[in-house]
Amino acid sequence: MALLEPAFLESLERLALATRTRLLGFFAGEHRSRRFGSSVDFADYREYRPGDDFRRIDVSLSARLDRLFLKLFEAEEDVPVRIVLDGSASMGQGLPAKMLPAQRIAAAFAHVSLVGGDRVRLYVARDGGSEMSRWFRGKGESFDAMAWLEQRRPAGGPGVRDAVRSIREEGRAGVIVLVSDLLEPSWEETVRRLAPPGEAAVVHVLSPEELAPELEGDLTLVDVETGAETEVSASPEILAAYRRRLDAFLAGVRSACTSRGIVYGLAKSNDDVAELFLRSFRRERLVR
C-alpha cells in the first residue's frame, strides 16, 4: 500500500515547493534561477522523459523530428531537492508513532518536487550518518520514492546533524527538507547547518504525548536512543515545568529556523497529512 492516497497525490500536484532565493539547477524545472533574469526566455530543448510535464512538449519540433522534445526556458531550471527523514529510534515513539506521518510528509514533499520537475534524493538519518536513495526524476518515479521511504523503519541513535553536515559539505546548493522530531541536544547545530547557501525547510514532527504528556506517579524515563534514564515524579508541578521547557524548545527551534531563512512547520503525529499540506504548510509557506 502506497504511503499516499491517489486523491491526495492529485491534490499535491497543484502545489510547488516554495523557494525564496534563486537557485542553481541543471534541468527543466519551475524554480527561479539566479543565473537567468527572466522566466520566459527560451533556453534550449531536450528530449522528453517520462514524468516531465507534458505541457512543455514543443509540438512543432516533436512533429518535425518525430520524437518528443521539451522546451527549456532560462528561468525554469530544476534544483536538487534533498529530503532528510529522521530515522532514529525516537521516531518510533508516540501514539501514533511519528515515523509513519513523517514518512508520508517526506513522500508528499518528494511528489511535489518531482511533479515540479525537480530531482529528489531521499535520506534516512540515524546513528551519526544516513542512508540515501538514488536521485529520482520526474513524476513517474514518485512511486519509487514512496516505496523506498516505506521500507525504512525507525532504529538507532540520532543522525540528522551529521546527515545535514555531510550534505552541506558537498558544497552544492539546493533545497533540503528535514523531517524530524529534533529531540536531540544538537538540534541547534542541525538547524545552523541547514542555513544557506541552499534553501531549507524543517518539518518538526512531535507526538501528542510529547506535546501534552499525561503521566502519573513516579517514573523512570528511558531515552530510547541513548538509554539514559531520568527519574521523574509526574506531579502537576513537574508536568507544568515540562510544558514550559517544551514551549521554550519549540520557540527556540522556530526562532532558529526563521532567523536563518529556513521555513519551519510543526506537525503532530496524529495530524492529517493532507490537511497539513493543503492548509498548514501553505500557510507556513512550505509549499505554494
Next chain:
Amino acid sequence: MTFIAPFALGLAALAAPIVILYMLRSRRARRPVSSTMLWDVGRRSVSANAPWQPLRFSWLLLLQLLALALVVLAVARPARPTAVPLGDHTVLIIDTSASMQADDGGRNRLESAKRQALKSVGQLSPGKRMSVVEAGPRARVVLSGSTDRRAIVEAISSLRPTDGPTDAGGAFALGSSLETPDTPTVLHFYSDGGVRPEDRDAPGSLVHIPIGSPAGNVAIGRLSVAPKGAGWDVFVRIVNAGSARVDAALVLEVDGGEVARESVRLDPQGARDTTMSISRTGGGRLTARLENVRAAPGTVGDARTALVNGLAVDDTASATLDRGSGLRVLLMTPGNVFLESLLRSIPGSEVSVGEAVAPARGFTLAIYDRVTPPDTLEAPSLVIAASKAPGLTVTGSVEKPVVDFLQPREPIVEQVDLSRLAIRIAKRIRTEVLRPIVAAGDDPMLAVGVPGGRRMAYLAFDLRESNLPVQVAFPLLLGNLVSWLTRGEGPDRAALVAGNSLPLRVPGRATSFSVELPGGFKVERPAGRAVFDETDRAGFYRVRYLLGKASLGEETFAVNVPGSETSLSPRPVTGKLEGRDRPGLRLSGLRAWGPGFLAAALVVLLAEWWLAHGRPGAGQLRRRTSPAAPGLERNRRPREEALP
C-alpha cells in the same frame, strides 16, 4: 521421601526478603521516551513518604516465589529410597587390574566401574560415610571414611588402570579393616571378577558389582629365552581366550629392531607354543608383539563379529637377553641327555653331572634323577622318579596315568600345556607335606613343598618313560621349576609381572639407585630401601646403582602382564551380605530428584522473564492483576502503549 541435604531447606527463608523487597520496592515504572532532554525538570518522588506498599497479587511475585521453591528443592535434593545396599559406611573397592583396561562399549572397564561407583556416591544419604580402596596389584586405601562427596568423587576419579593383577584378597582385608564395631559397613566390589580363586569367596557384607561383558582376547601368555650357541632360543606361548579362530602375526624385536616374524593361527580357547631362534651374541631387550590380530577367514556367526582382542596391553611381552644368572647345578643321573642339555642351556649355568649321590652343599640346585636323595636336603632339589624322598612315601606305581588336574593359578604350571602328555608308568606317592601341582586322579605327578626347610619338587615319572622331553612344555615346566626352587625371598627375575617387587641386587657401597620406568620417567630411591615395587606398568625397568653421582652398575628387568588377566569373561565373586539383619545396617540408598527441580526452576524463571519483558500485552495482564500497583510494571510497555 526424604532430603539428602535437608539444611538447604533453610534457603526457603529467602522468600521473606523477596516479599519485603516487593513491598519496599520503588514503584517507579520504566517508560521509554523519545528523549529525556526535556525531562530534566525535577526528581522529587511523589511516593517517598510511603515506603511500604500493600502487598498485592502479582504473577511476577508468584513466579519468583515458585522459582525459589524449586531451587530450594533442587539444592535440598529430595530423594526416595532405592534398593542399593549402602551401609552407614560403604567401602567402594575398585578393580584396577590389567583386565579392567579391556574395551567395554567405547570405554574401558575401569571407566565403567568408576561410573557405577559414582552413581552410588550420588545415592549416599547425608551423614553416611564412604571409603575408596584400589584393588590393583597392591591394594591400597585411597580415601578413608569420608562424608565429603567431592572428596569421594575425586578419589574415585583419581584411579588409573594398572598392568598388574588384582589383589582382591588384600583389598577385601583393607576394606574390612575400615569397619568399626559401631558402624555397619558394606563393601562394594566393582570388578570383572578376574581374581584368584581363593579370593572368590569374599568376606561378609560384600556386594560384587559385575563390570564388563564377555570379550575375546589374544595374549602372549609366556615369553622366555635360553641361549643357544651364539644366539638365543625364544619360547613364546600365545593364548586365545576368545570364541573365534584368530590369525595374527608374532613379531620379535631386539632393542627396537625387528629380528623375526611369524604368522600364527589360534583355535578358539586355544594356545600355541612356538620356538623361534635369533642369532645375536650379545644381550639386549627382547620384545614379542602380536600384530594384526583378526578373526580367521571362514569364521562365521557370532564369533566373526565378536571382539577377538579386547585387551591390547597383553599383546606385548618383554624379556632380557642376559647370559649371567650364575646358576650352579648338581645333576645326579644315570644318564639323561634331555635334562642335561636343557640345564646347560640356562643362561650362565654351571652344570656338574654325576651318577651317584654327591654332597649338594654350595650348589644352587640339586637334581636327583632316579637317584635317591639324602634324608636331609643340602640344596633346593628336584627329585625325579626316586623311590624315596623327604616328605613323601612311594607306595607303588601307576601305569599310563592320565593327567587330569593342574593346580589353577599355580605359577609353576602357568601357561604350561600338559594336555598331550603321555606317561607309561609313574611312581605312586602319598604325601602330607608336599602340595600336588599336577595329578592323575589321586596320584600326584608333580608335587612341591619345603620339607626340612629346603624347597623340593618331586616328579613322579621318569622323563624317558614319557613324551614330555619332546614337547614345548618341557623347557617351560623345567624353567618354572628351576625358578621356583632357586628363588630367594624375592620374585623370579625371569617371570616378573606388573606389581611385583624388582629383585634388586643393590651393591653394599651404593647410596641410591635410580629406576627408569617403561614410560621413560625416572625415579631415584635411597639404597637403604632396597625394594622397588612401583611396577604397575609392563615393560622394561632399567635400574642404575649409584654411589653419589657415580654409577656402580646397572641391570634391566622385564615386567609383563600376568596371565591371569588374559581371560576377559566376567566371573562372579561370591559375596555374602552378612549381617543383613544386623541392627543399624542400612541396606538402601537414595535416588535424588534434584536435576528435575532445577529444570523446572529454569522454566519458571524463563516464564517470569517472558511475562515481564517479552510478551506483547504483558503490561495489560500486570495492570489487570495489580491495578493499584503500577510500580510492579518495571519493564518496557509494549510499543502501542508507549508513553513519553
